[in-house]
Amino acid sequence: MTINQTIVKTKDSSCPHDKKVSCGNCRLNTICLPISLHIEDIDRLNNIIQRGRPLQKGDYLYRANDPFDSVYAIRSGAVKALTLSDHGEEQVTGFYLPGEVVGMDGIADNRYTNSVIALETASVCEIPFHRMEELSLQIPNLQRHFFQLMSREITQDQQVITLLSKSSAEERIAALLLSISSRNGRRQLSANAFRLPMSRTDIGNYLGLTIETVSRIFTRLQKQDVIAVDKKEILIKNMDQLRTIANGDTNC
Amino acid sequence: MTINQTIVKTKDSSCPHDKKVSCGNCRLNTICLPISLHIEDIDRLNNIIQRGRPLQKGDYLYRANDPFDSVYAIRSGAVKALTLSDHGEEQVTGFYLPGEVVGMDGIADNRYTNSVIALETASVCEIPFHRMEELSLQIPNLQRHFFQLMSREITQDQQVITLLSKSSAEERIAALLLSISSRNGRRQLSANAFRLPMSRTDIGNYLGLTIETVSRIFTRLQKQDVIAVDKKEILIKNMDQLRTIANGDTNC
DNA sequence: CCGGGCACTTGACCCAAATCAACTATTTAC
DNA sequence: GTAAATAGTTGATTTGGGTCAAGTGCCCGG
Secondary structure (H helix, E strand, C coil), X not given: CCHHHHHHHHHCCCCCCCCCCCHHHCCCXXXXXXXXXXXXXXXXXXXXXXXXXXXXXXXXXXXXXXXXCEEEEEEECCEEEEEECCCCCEEEEEEECCCCEECHHHXXXXXXXXXXXXXXXXXXXXXXXXXXXXXXXXXXXHHHHHHHHHHHHHHHHHHHHHHHHHCCHHHHHHHHHHHHHHHHHHCCCCCCEEECCCCHHHHHHHHCCCHHHHHHHHHHHHHCCCEEEECCEEEECCHXXXXXXXXXXXXX | CCHHHHHHHXXXXXXXXXXXXXXXXXXXXXXXXXXXXXXXXXXXXXXXCEECCXXXXXCEEECCCCECCEEEEEEXXXXXXXXXXXXXXXXXXXXXXXXXXXXXXXXXCCECCCEEEECCCEEEEEEEHHHHHHHHHHCHHXXXXXXXXXXXXXXXXXXXXXXXXXXXXXXXXXXXXXXXXXXXXXXXXXXXXXXXXCCHHHHHHHHCCCHHHHHHHHHXXXXXXXXXXXXXXXXXXXXXXXXXXXXXXCCC
C-alpha cells in the first residue's frame, strides 16, 4: 500500500479500520442493519456499539464456553466459527463475511457454543446483547431485525444440513463457491472473481470432506473449465454450469 | 382405551386434546414457556394462543412457501419438518416433540422454508407471531425467551451439521436415539423405553443415510445388546455403551 | 539466500455405505 | 377377509470418497 492510499483512507470515514466509522455512514448497513430504522434510532444503536482494534489472522474473537455478552457484526476481513466435539476435533460451522453477524449461538445458555477465529485481518463491531435487548424493547423494528437475523441463521444452517445429507463432494464445493460469490455480489464486489479467505482444510472441515478431496474437486472443476483456480484466487468462468453442478443435475 | 379412561381424561383439564387447556396449567410449560414469567403475563400470552383440532398423521401444519403468521408449540404427538430441494427431493430438517416449537424458519422472509407434517395424531398451540412480538415489547422476559428459543434451534442445527459432517452411520443413529431419549426424559417419560414416532425412511432422510443402512444399524445395535428393537418400540439396554458409540470411541 | 515447515496436490489402494435385488411383515382399501 | 400397497429386513455387489504415501510449491525466519 502506498503512502498516498493511506492518506486517502485516513480521510475517508467509511474506511473499515477507521475508529470514527458509525452505523449511519457504514457501507454495510443495508446488510447488517434493518433498512427501516429511523435516523435517530440508528444513532441510538450506534451508541451502544463498540469498535476495537482489528483482529489478526488466527486471533480468537471469542472461545466456546466463554460467557456470552455480545454478538459481532463483521466490518472487514473474514472469520470462521467452529465447535469442538467431545474428542477435541474441530467442526467448522460457518464462515462470516463483512456485514454478517456472529455469536447468536451464545444466547440460549449465556455461553458461546462456538469459537470464532479470524481467517485474515478483520475488524468487527461489538453489539452488547443485553443493551441491544433493552433498546429493542423501545424500537420494534430492531427487535424484528434480530428475530429475522436469527431466523436467517436457522434457515442457512438447515441448507447446510441438506447439503451434507444429500450432496456429493462436487455439489458441496460448487454450492460453497456460489454462496461466497453471491455474498460478494451483495457487497458490490465481483461475483465472478474473488479470493477465498479460508484454507482447503477449513473448506473440507466445513463441508465434511477431506482436504485431498477438496483439492481434487478444485482440479476437476478447473479441467471442466467451470472455474480457474490460482491458490486462493477463484475465477468463475461458467456460472451457469457451476449452478447446474451445485443442483446435482450433472447428467440429466 | 376404555370408557373409564375417557371419562378421566375429559375431567382432567391437562389432557392434551382438551380445548380448555391453558398455558397456566399445561404440563409442558416448563419446556415451552420461560420459567420466569409472572402469572398475569402467562395469562396474557395464553390469550393470544389458538388451539385448533388435532392434526391427523400425514396432515400438513403448514407448507414451505406459505405466508408466515405463527409459530407452533407441539402439545401432543410429533411432527417432522422438511425442506424441498430444487429437484423436489425432501430433506427432513427436524423432528419436534411435545413442548418444542416449530416455525421459526419463517420469520426471516415472512414465508416458511420448511413444511411441517404430523407423524402421528398431534395437537399444537398456535402462537400468532406478530401478536407475540407486540407482547414481547411489553414483557422483556418473553422477548428474551424467544431469542433463547431461536438460539437453541441454531445450536441444535449446528450439532446436526457436526453429526452429518463427522460421524459414521452408527454414530448418527446412536446420537438420534440419545436425543429422543433425553427429550422424553425432560417430559418425565421413560428415557429407556419409547416408541419412535417416525419411519425408518424419515430417520434415514434426516441422518443422510439410506433406509437399508438404518435397518442394518438397528439390527447391529440389537445384536450388540445395546438396544432392543420391536418395530418402532425401542428399549435402551445399555445407555453407557450407546453414549460411547455416539461419541465415536468404538475401540479406543 | 537458504532451510524448515506448512499448505496443497496427485496417485494407489481400501472401505463404509450406497445401490440393486429379493424377500417378509404390516397396513390400508375394498 | 383378501388383495394390494407400503414399510422394513437381509444379502450381494459397487463405488465415492477416505486413507496412506509421496511428492511440489510457497512462505517465513534467520
